[in-house]
Amino acid sequence: MKNLARLYEKLTAAERAALTIEALARQDMEEADLLADSCPEFDYRAKDLAYTQRLSDIHQLAQFYQAEVLTLRVQLMAAILSMLRHKGGDAETADAMYTQVQILAASIEAWHLAWVMFCTEIGFDPDAVLRAFGIEQLAIPASKAIEPAREQIDAAASLLSELWQASLGVVAGNGVRQ
Numbered sequence: 001m002k003n004l005a006r007l008y009e010k011l012t013a014a015e016r017a018a019l020t021i022e023a024l025a026r027q028d029m030e031e032a033d034l035l036a037d038s039c040p041e042f043d044y045r046a047k048d049l050a051y052t053q054r055l056s057d058i059h060q061l062a063q064f065y066q067a068e069v070l071t072l073r074v075q076l077m078a079a080i081l082s083m084l085r086h087k088g089g090d091a092e093t094a095d096a097m098y099t100q101v102q103i104l105a106a107s108i109e110a111w112h113l114a115w116v117m118f119c120t121e122i123g124f125d126p127d128a129v130l131r132a133f134g135i136e137q138l139a140i141p142a143s144k145a146i147e148p149a150r151e152q153i154d155a156a157a158s159l160l161s162e163l164w165q166a167s168l169g170v171v172a173g174n175g176v177r178q
Contacts, residue, residue, distance in 0.1 A: 008038035057167040058124060061160060062133050068156075069111050069138040076104040102146055110148035112139035114156030122164065 011019070016035055023031040046052070083097045119126035130137060140146075 008035055009040075011035075011038075053168070057164065058129055059133050060167065061163060062129050062135055064163065065111065065115050065160070066135050066138060069108055072104055072108045072111065073138070076101065076108065079104055105140060105146040106148040107152060108138070108140050109146055110152035111156050113148065113153045114160060117153070117157045118160040118164070121161070
């Protein structure tokens with residue numbers, strides 16, 4: 001082990017990380033500890049972590065919002081195409097398809113309203129956040145929007161808030177996550 005320990009000091013970060021994963025996988029805590037203990041230590045200067053983390057976290061949430069709404073929009077397009085293909089079919093199926101389109105459109109609007117509520121609550125302009133990260137406005141134009149149920153909006157806003165709180169991890173006064 002002593003000879004290996006001297007080699008550990010010469011490992012690159014990638015090599016050290018790979019060897020640590022392997023040691024942990026075989027539950028060799030002694031080797032994992034040796035690898036960690038031989039890791040070089042450095043002092044760093046960086047921008048305020050609370051600031052940079054907040055920007056990173058809102059970016060990730062904007063991407064999450066985008067993914068949710070884009071998924072719903074794809075489902076909406078598929079539902080509309082199904083309706084068009086079914087044109088002239090039985091009324092019951094047509095009604096079910098129309099209801100599905102309405103539900104999906106309402107879900108998109110719910111996510112949009114939740115995004116606006118969430119961003120406003122944490123002090124960001126919702127449209128500015130999307131523009132800052134090159135995300136197009138994903139809401140259905142107001143003239144075509146379907147009024148979602150309050151529960152849909154609240155559920156989406158609650159999820160965004162929970163993700164925000166989890167990602168922030170309650171930043172302490174010194175800028176270190178707890």
